[in-house]
Amino acid sequence: MHEPDTDSWGARNAHDPTIVRGDDGLWYMFSTDAAAGVDSIPAGAHVRTSPDLVEWTFRGTALPGVPAPAAEWSGAVGLWAPEVVRWPDAAGAPHGGDAEPRWHMYYSASTFGSRTSAIGLATASDPAGPWTDRGIVIATRHDRDEVNAIDAAVVFDRAGSPWMIYGSFFGGIHAVELSLATGKRLREEQGTLIARRPRSVDGAIEGAYVVEHDGRYFLFVSYDSLADSYSVRVGVSDAITGPYVDQRGREMTSPSEEEAHATGTKVLGGLRFPGGVGLIAPGHNSIFRVGDDMFMVHHVRLADAPAQHEAQVRRVHWTASGWPVVSPHPYAGADTERMPVAEPVAGEWDAVRFAPEVSTLVDARRVEVTADGMSDGTPAARVLVVGGAILDAVVFGAWDPVAGRTVLAFSGIDADGVVWSGSKAVTA
Known part of the structure; x- marks a missing residue:
């Protein structure tokens, strides 16, 4: 001390x-x-x-x-x-x-x-x-x-x-x-x-x-x-x-x-x-x-x-x-929330499911996200299919502290009222 x-x-x-x-x-x-x-x-x-x-x-x-x-x-x-x-x-x-x-x-x-x-x-x-x-x-x-x-x-x-x-x-x-x-x-x-x-x-x-x-x-x-x-x-x-x-x-x-x-x-x-x-x-x-x-x-x-x-x-x-x-990621400044080039929303993501009965830490798991269109990180409401669950979601840009760059992120609610949050996987 x-x-x-x-x-x-x-x-x-x-x-x-x-x-x-x-x-x-x-x-x-x-x-x-x-x-x-x-x-x-x-x-x-x-x-x-x-x-x-x-x-x-x-x-x-x-x-x-x-x-x-x-x-x-x-x-x-x-x-x-x-x-x-x-x-x-x-x-x-x-x-x-x-x-x-x-x-x-x-x-x-x-x-x-x-x-x-x-x-x-x-x-x-x-x-x-x-x-x-x-x-x-x-x-x-x-x-x-x-x-x-x-x-x-x-x-x-x-x-x-x-x-x-x-x-x-x-x-x-x-x-x-x-x-x-x-x-x-x-x-x-x-x-x-x-x-x-x-x-x-x-x-x-x-x-x-x-x-x-x-x-x-x-x-x-x-x-x-x-x-x-x-x-x-x-x-x-x-x-x-x-x-x-x-x-x-x-x-x-x-x-x-x-x-x-x-x-x-x-x-x-x-x-x-x-x-x-x-x-x-x-x-x-x-x-x-x-x-x-x-x-x-x-x-x-x-x-x-x-x-x-x-x-x-x-x-x-x-x-x-x-x-x-x-957002699943902490705020890192307004200039970190837009992608330099728009990219498809669909693809591999790391996602957490905030099951209400789980009070312990949840590790993100790799899931496939199905969605139409592109995004540069400008917040937009979208329907996403995440690991088979249909979400009323928002896709937006956020700073990924591990990747050290702006990525697409989402948060949304499935048909059971459970919230999911995700970060698009960064590939080399």
């Missing part, structure tokens, strides 16, 4: 990340106070910046430790899962409008295995800070409440009203309306249950994030253990407060014991491509946009060194039927 060399961290040691863009053009990543193999960890919500979403520099902490009210309530020594959002003014001015931009950071203070937790609020005029604590938004006690007040995420409904999505294990995921004027709860309530899992799997659900797309709300949420078996699941609803259903129509608030692993469409899990690094437990994602493009940021662990974790950014694409799928 040793003191942290934060200059060398980059995106390593980033846990429960979220990303926003400042008015200075830089991307800001906020994450949990976590690191592997060090004696002390800087507390107060870690902050990193990047000019391109690829190279990250550690910038310290947003706050000088755990704010006193949250620390007194929870006993926490660090902050978890900060959610940062550009806040509109109380009159409903749009984000980035003429009013001076305000930023809200919702942080979690808790200890492992306890429902004695608090979500607090800090504000700033710039994501670079300085941040001012505004106190507790919601607090829960282990011996009183089923819901656990951690893992906040904010979504604005179609009318512009803010909602906080929160919760972890125990009582599941809840949605509670916030005040546009204060950023705190509009009413003294715990909100509406929108997702949970049965006790047979320890109620293992957390790290929720809701995003609006084409008039519907999509819930991204992590199942199972952050240590080794996390996966990202998705449900959809016409309302922020649910009910959310997966691609097969199964409700995410009341899965049966028999469907505890199957419910929630699994869009990302542990995977390894030939010659590549094995990645396990991807989860606790946030979603952000760059113009019309959508991205996911999440943390992941290295299969050969599970204590080591890092943040990765991936593209989110949408199938013809309107379902989100995720």
